[in-house]
Amino acid sequence: MRAVVTGGAGFLGSHLCDRLIAEGWNVLVLDNLVTGADSNIGHLWSHPNFRIARCDVSKYIDVPGPVDYVLHFASPASPVDYLKLPIQTLKVGALGTHNALGLALAKKAKFFLSSTSECYGDPEISPQHEEYWGHVNPIGPRGVYDEAKRFAEAMTMAYHRYHGVDTHIVRIFNTYGPRMRLNDGRALPNFVHQALTGKPMTVYGDGKQTRSFCFVSDLIEGIYRLMQSDEHLPVNIGNPHEITMMEFAERVRSHFENAPAIVLEPLPQDDPKQRCPDIAKAKRILKWEPKVPLDEGLRVTLDYFKKEFAANKTA
Numbered sequence: 001m002r003a004v005v006t007g008g009a010g011f012l013g014s015h016l017c018d019r020l021i022a023e024g025w026n027v028l029v030l031d032n033l034v035t036g037a038d039s040n041i042g043h044l045w046s047h048p049n050f051r052i053a054r055c056d057v058s059k060y061i062d063v064p065g066p067v068d069y070v071l072h073f074a075s076p077a078s079p080v081d082y083l084k085l086p087i088q089t090l091k092v093g094a095l096g097t098h099n100a101l102g103l104a105l106a107k108k109a110k111f112f113l114s115s116t117s118e119c120y121g122d123p124e125i126s127p128q129h130e131e132y133w134g135h136v137n138p139i140g141p142r143g144v145y146d147e148a149k150r151f152a153e154a155m156t157m158a159y160h161r162y163h164g165v166d167t168h169i170v171r172i173f174n175t176y177g178p179r180m181r182l183n184d185g186r187a188l189p190n191f192v193h194q195a196l197t198g199k200p201m202t203v204y205g206d207g208k209q210t211r212s213f214c215f216v217s218d219l220i221e222g223i224y225r226l227m228q229s230d231e232h233l234p235v236n237i238g239n240p241h242e243i244t245m246m247e248f249a250e251r252v253r254s255h256f257e258n259a260p261a262i263v264l265e266p267l268p269q270d271d272p273k274q275r276c277p278d279i280a281k282a283k284r285i286l287k288w289e290p291k292v293p294l295d296e297g298l299r300v301t302l303d304y305f306k307k308e309f310a311a312n313k314t315a
């Protein structure tokens, strides 16, 4: 079985590649390395079932030979990244999804879309279940990501309904783990980088906004199950353990001997006030729920960040 993984050199894409290779798949990664990194998949280069082609999937995708599964994971995914790369973010969510679907159709392959809890925007209900249509500002700074992913879901459903492509959509909630970039601007890498450089940890707003953090191995397990399921409508995958950002900062802080101070900074525009997945559907149809407790996941992730930080300092 051969899979094409767009964005396979990214944080989540690379963990997905590890899983696919471990399950015996032949994997071709397509990545332009705008936010991904060679180092995320360096350990796979010599594997006989693994290949990477450097290309921009927002342009035409050309893959010779048979393909059984196209998994579209390419996109900037941190708010800081998609603010820096607004046009690329819109293009990879819209044109990239169209191209990846076109490849799946041409190869008679299955298709898997990595979508996002950002489809719910700044939600008016919590937890968010899959039938909720969301509360998104289309022209705000986050609109480039949110609307591209909403378009991507619409396009995926159209290819399923009109062309009969066997499609799957996961809505990914906040995920963390090794291979996140220390400088990607998200809360956890920011807090860790600040702690490692002796700066105060910056909590935005009053810190009462909530998120729910899922460790990457749990997320990949949910994705792998959804890949093999018969479900075509979106499925939330995330950890329903909801905490405020202030509590989260304090949990991260407790992992450092020289605990840094916490300072408040202004809340970015349209920052969702609450985010928590309703995972009843994933539990029911995939028999999936997350297993890794926050402190255990944080310990593993912080070890990774500390090693990366030390390696870059000496490089």
Ligand code: UDP
Residues within 6 Å of the ligand: 078, 079, 080, 174, 185, 186, 187, 188, 190, 191, 202, 203, 204, 205, 209, 211, 245, 267, 268, 271, 272
């Ligand atoms: N955040 C924070 N300090 C930071 C970075 C982010 O308090 O240094 C907050 C951000 O405002 C948001 C939450 O942490 O409320 C999660 O932000 P992140 O960028 O990780 O992802 P998001 O869930 O917003 O996509």
